[in-house]
Amino acid sequence: MTLNEKLKHKYALSDYGAKGMLRAFVAVTLANLVLMLPVGLLYRLVRNLLSGRILVSSLPFYVCAVAAVCVLIVLTTFFQYRSTFLTTYVESGIRRRSLAEKLRKLPLSFFGKKDLSDLTSTIMGDCAVLETASSHWIPELVGSLISTTLVVVSLFFFNWKMTVAAVWVMPVAFIIVVSSRKVSDRITRTGMKYKLACADGIQEGLETMRDLKSYNAAETYLEGFEKKARAVEKHSIVSEFATAAFVVSAQMILKLGIGTVAVEGAALLASGEIDILTFFAYLLVVSRMYDPLQVSLQNLAAIISCDVRCSRMDEILSCKEQDGEPKLSNSGYNIDFENVGFSYNDGKEILNDVSFTAKQGEVTALIGPSGSGKTTVSRLAARFWDLNRGKITVGGMDISKIDPETLLSMYSIVFQDVTLFNNTVMENIRIGRKDASDAEVKEAARLACCEEFVEKLPEKWNTVIGENGSELSGGERQRISIARAFLKDAPIILLDEATASLDVDSETLVQESLSRLIKNKTVLIIAHRMRTVEGSDHIVVLKDGIVAEQGSPAELSAKAGIYSKMVSTQLKAGGWKYE
Numbered sequence: 001m002t003l004n005e006k007l008k009h010k011y012a013l014s015d016y017g018a019k020g021m022l023r024a025f026v027a028v029t030l031a032n033l034v035l036m037l038p039v040g041l042l043y044r045l046v047r048n049l050l051s052g053r054i055l056v057s058s059l060p061f062y063v064c065a066v067a068a069v070c071v072l073i074v075l076t077t078f079f080q081y082r083s084t085f086l087t088t089y090v091e092s093g094i095r096r097r098s099l100a101e102k103l104r105k106l107p108l109s110f111f112g113k114k115d116l117s118d119l120t121s122t123i124m125g126d127c128a129v130l131e132t133a134s135s136h137w138i139p140e141l142v143g144s145l146i147s148t149t150l151v152v153v154s155l156f157f158f159n160w161k162m163t164v165a166a167v168w169v170m171p172v173a174f175i176i177v178v179s180s181r182k183v184s185d186r187i188t189r190t191g192m193k194y195k196l197a198c199a200d201g202i203q204e205g206l207e208t209m210r211d212l213k214s215y216n217a218a219e220t221y222l223e224g225f226e227k228k229a230r231a232v233e234k235h236s237i238v239s240e241f242a243t244a245a246f247v248v249s250a251q252m253i254l255k256l257g258i259g260t261v262a263v264e265g266a267a268l269l270a271s272g273e274i275d276i277l278t279f280f281a282y283l284l285v286v287s288r289m290y291d292p293l294q295v296s297l298q299n300l301a302a303i304i305s306c307d308v309r310c311s312r313m314d315e316i317l318s319c320k321e322q323d324g325e326p327k328l329s330n331s332g333y334n335i336d337f338e339n340v341g342f343s344y345n346d347g348k349e350i351l352n353d354v355s356f357t358a359k360q361g362e363v364t365a366l367i368g369p370s371g372s373g374k375t376t377v378s379r380l381a382a383r384f385w386d387l388n389r390g391k392i393t394v395g396g397m398d399i400s401k402i403d404p405e406t407l408l409s410m411y412s413i414v415f416q417d418v419t420l421f422n423n424t425v426m427e428n429i430r431i432g433r434k435d436a437s438d439a440e441v442k443e444a445a446r447l448a449c450c451e452e453f454v455e456k457l458p459e460k461w462n463t464v465i466g467e468n469g470s471e472l473s474g475g476e477r478q479r480i481s482i483a484r485a486f487l488k489d490a491p492i493i494l495l496d497e498a499t500a501s502l503d504v505d506s507e508t509l510v511q512e513s514l515s516r517l518i519k520n521k522t523v524l525i526i527a528h529r530m531r532t533v534e535g536s537d538h539i540v541v542l543k544d545g546i547v548a549e550q551g552s553p554a555e556l557s558a559k560a561g562i563y564s565k566m567v568s569t570q571l572k573a574g575g576w577k578y579e
Contacts, residue, residue, distance in 0.1 A: 028143025
């Protein structure tokens, strides 16, 4: 593995970022070495003064030398800035886009293992920390180590005893900080748990504010949240103290170097092995050399604490993507489930040996008690998850071998939980097909019975509906979602409780529109209302993850089984009266 590849893996960098970090190492090294030039120039000036060789004619040389050093400092500082800060900012954008692109290609099973606050923390918080690490900590540490090594090697040519007296503290100081790795990892991981718990608490409070107020539970919630916030506060103090214990100890050891240089230099000066100028020069060099190392020790501790964040990010980037052929090879749009078995991450089996066919040109309804696996079936049909065993085909094409985005080009999906964006009504519907004209969007909205409420909005089609459609009712949000499906006009339609939030009149209108939309298409409907599925061509009844019965509504009614019982129960519920 090359150095470039190691950097990419270690710090979750792109190829551009890894090359930029290598340039940053060179830039910081050059900047540190150039800052040593004034010490060398001062050494030469003092030696000439002590020897009486300084002349008026030498002044132009020193003036030019000082000017040249200033120019070099400016140039190397500019090079350092471009190679660290500017490169890092570009890399930070690349990293976030790479994470977003990676998440787009991951199966939903990955998100089932991850908390959304955790993912948000990785994309925003961990990226921000790595941005600081790439622009400050890592280049400065590596640059300081390289430049210090070069200076130390050159010092050995002057006087090896004085050099040893100056450098013995360096490895000791760095060993102290490096030994904090295990402690730092444990503290960082614990800190992340506390912070995620606090973030979850904030999100929970914002999402459930209506319920908290309606049940007078806000005070109880705040008490629980305060405990989470206090836990973050206390752990932050512990974390700072633990880091300081190692870093400050190492810095104290490093400062002993000046003392040993003074003691050793005095002894050598007394014995005549060195002159006063050499003694003076070593004191200047070590004081200049220790300054960047003091900062480097802090940087090293910070880099060590980044290991957890890097591993969290690398976990996402290394996760296996859903892939497949980029071209469709189906013949028709029949959806066949053949002995399908599936379980989520906890290992509990959701579906067991499920087999049925949703035929093109027909409406296939999935019904059954809550938790029977209806929604799971629809998710597997669209390859949001990959099944554990069995096979799902569309027109004879195995969907597990097709690229998910290519596969989804054949589907229009209306979920039970509608997701809308803080944009206009027009643009929220246009998500169904981005190149659709305004006229096409309005026609899709008309088919989904959206015109009635849209015309009453302040700015009609250009009304911004708020985050997740907060300005609309549940039924209005559902109709916008249905309008997207009309606009996409895909050959396969998945409806997951699509009319659950509609009133009876709107449901009737939407179902009439759906009857026009589904002509010669494959339609898979999940519903609890028997009224929604009574016009279906084929019904699949799921119970405890298996196909309990299937057939046409008339056939299932004649069997007097689960379907018949569900119809009877809902008819009784519809005739219930308050007494």
